[in-house]
Amino acid sequence: MADILVKLLEITIIIALLIPIAAMLVWVERRMIGIWQDRLGPNRVGPFGILQSLADLLKILGKEDWIPPFSDRIVFTIAPVIGAVCVLMSFAVIPFSPSIGVSDLNIGLLFFLAMASLSVYSVVLAGWASNSKYALLGSMRAAAQMVSYEVFMGLSVMGVVLLTGSFNLREIVLAQQNGWLIQTQFLGFIIFLIAGIAESHRLPFDLPEAETELTAGFHTEYSGLKFALFFLGEYLSVTLISAMSVVLFFGGWLMPEPLASWLPPLLWFILKILCFVMFFILLRTSLPRPRFDQLLSFGWKYMLPLALLNLLVTAAFKLGGVYG
Amino acid sequence: MISALVELNPLQLTFYSAALLAIVASLKVVTSKNTVHALLYLVVSLLAVAVCFYLMGAPFAAGLEVIVYAGAILVLFVFAIMMFGLGQDETLHAPSVDGSKVNQFSLWFGPFLLALLLLIELVYAISSGEIQARLTANTIDAKQVGILLYGPYVLAVEIASFLLLAGLIGGYHYAKPEGVGLDRKNNLGEHG
Numbered sequence: 001m002a003d004i005l006v007k008l009l010e011i012t013i014i015i016a017l018l019i020p021i022a023a024m025l026v027w028v029e030r031r032m033i034g035i036w037q038d039r040l041g042p043n044r045v046g047p048f049g050i051l052q053s054l055a056d057l058l059k060i061l062g063k064e065d066w067i068p069p070f071s072d073r074i075v076f077t078i079a080p081v082i083g084a085v086c087v088l089m090s091f092a093v094i095p096f097s098p099s100i101g102v103s104d105l106n107i108g109l110l111f112f113l114a115m116a117s118l119s120v121y122s123v124v125l126a127g128w129a130s131n132s133k134y135a136l137l138g139s140m141r142a143a144a145q146m147v148s149y150e151v152f153m154g155l156s157v158m159g160v161v162l163l164t165g166s167f168n169l170r171e172i173v174l175a176q177q178n179g180w181l182i183q184t185q186f187l188g189f190i191i192f193l194i195a196g197i198a199e200s201h202r203l204p205f206d207l208p209e210a211e212t213e214l215t216a217g218f219h220t221e222y223s224g225l226k227f228a229l230f231f232l233g234e235y236l237s238v239t240l241i242s243a244m245s246v247v248l249f250f251g252g253w254l255m256p257e258p259l260a261s262w263l264p265p266l267l268w269f270i271l272k273i274l275c276f277v278m279f280f281i282l283l284r285t286s287l288p289r290p291r292f293d294q295l296l297s298f299g300w301k302y303m304l305p306l307a308l309l310n311l312l313v314t315a316a317f318k319l320g321g322v323y324g
Numbered sequence: 325m326i327s328a329l330v331e332l333n334p335l336q337l338t339f340y341s342a343a344l345l346a347i348v349a350s351l352k353v354v355t356s357k358n359t360v361h362a363l364l365y366l367v368v369s370l371l372a373v374a375v376c377f378y379l380m381g382a383p384f385a386a387g388l389e390v391i392v393y394a395g396a397i398l399v400l401f402v403f404a405i406m407m408f409g410l411g412q413d414e415t416l417h418a419p420s421v422d423g424s425k426v427n428q429f430s431l432w433f434g435p436f437l438l439a440l441l442l443l444i445e446l447v448y449a450i451s452s453g454e455i456q457a458r459l460t461a462n463t464i465d466a467k468q469v470g471i472l473l474y475g476p477y478v479l480a481v482e483i484a485s486f487l488l489l490a491g492l493i494g495g496y497h498y499a500k501p502e503g504v505g506l507d508r509k510n511n512l513g514e515h516g
Contacts (some may be wrong), residue, residue: 075360106465110387117395121367124399128360128406136406143403147396154391167387167466 022235065224075129080229083122097266108169130221138217153195155307159314173252196241204287242276346372
């Protein structure tokens with residue numbers, strides 16, 4: 001019984017930290033974009049504008065939570081919850097440090113992929129239940145994009161599984177003690193990152209919510225707290241993709257020896273994640289949005305063959321004894 | 325009934341509640357009139373079955389159940405339903421059945437018989453301690469599944485892949501617009 005209570009406490013703490021972090025990311029993103037574009041960004045609320053997210057939250061709580069009369073009420077309400085829950089569930093298998101982590105599921109990697117594929121329902125159902133054309137168009141784009149990019153997201157991490165011989169994320173981290181997997185799986189990492197950006201539909205892959213052509217895509221009809229949930233889900237999934245990249249390719253909490261003793265493992269893990277989050281934000285400021293057909297053909301014609309090639313070469317090297 | 329419930333350990337309790345959920349959700353799949361709602365119940369049912377798989381010691385099968393069925397195939401179903409604009413009460417358009425009793429009887433008798441057999445099997449499996457013990461005795465991991473798929477069952481895997489490839493080519497053939505690559509190139513983008 002005490003074990004269960006400790007676990008519950010751990011889960012509560014992790015969730016209680018993740019959600020404010022995701023909310024803070026909104027401010028970090030706006031501020032960093034501002035600085036990179038040679039302006040200040042939001043700097044009025046609190047020191048450096050750090051309380052901006054709190055102000056946004058208060059504002060969004062005060063908005064009317066409107067359900068359109070032409071929508072499917074139940075599905076309309078469930079859709080944003082599915083998205084946030086799926087992403088939060090994925091964090092259950094992430095090993096944060098040698099001792100912290102909710103579950104050492106022996107199919108951890110598959111669990112992550114499963115949750116990623118379930119989160120498609122969030123956008124698809126949101127678009128369908130809204131019963132409006134912009135939302136429907138946005139969610140059809142989302143469905144096509146996410147189903148396509150899932151395929152080689154799965155394939156790109158199979159190289160990691162081949163080399164470490166495990167689906168368990170903690171074992172994958174521990175297998176990188178003699179060198180991070182980025183050395184041998186560079187191609188796999190690039191493919192995973194691209195697929196990850198597409199999964200979290202961030203720019204340059206934010207076609208499901210392209211403002212210039214679809215008003216706001218699948219969440220056109222949403223307001224108030226439900227809209228905030230979509231927003232939260234997006235920033236959580238940015239954090240999730242960063243965490244997964246670190247776990248799979250950059251050694252999780254591990255660091256080479258002189259550096260490892262400077263900071264506790266958890267802090268190293270968080271620092272690595274922050275680097276990736278910054279990269280995601282920088283990507284958003286610097287890349288234009290492709291056309292939808294370009295996006296899909298890029299996926300199927302370049303990413304998929306590359307992922308297969310990566311898997312084939314990795315398997316051949318592994319069999320040939322190159323990786324020992 | 326209550327005392328029987330108390331005797332179950334947490335694992336069994338989880339298993340049976342997941343199983344119950346799967347059954348109820350499956351019933352809702354065939355009874356709900358809204359197509360999208362029916363599909364959503366099907367997703368729930370598949371997820372519940374995945375939980376059952378996991379608790380029976382087949383984590384790999386459980387993972388694949390969620391990724392392949394709930395995550396990919398049913399998304400395509402929902403996608404198709406969305407594209408066709410279905411989703412409202414579809415019974416209005418259903419082909420009407422002849423009112424006579426014989427017809428009604430022949431409609432439900434076959435499925436009823438199959439379901440009855442399945443129910444008998446299920447009750448037997450649940451009540452038999454031997455089957456229970458065998459189900460939970462060992463865990464089947466990804467390695468074992470892989471060895472089986474590329475060992476004794478390699479022919480079945482190959483045949484299935486032939487079938488899927490044929491389906492893929494067929495789908496491409498039907499979806500391909502006429503004169504692709506000639507006059508409609510501009511509509512399909514540079515790579516079309």
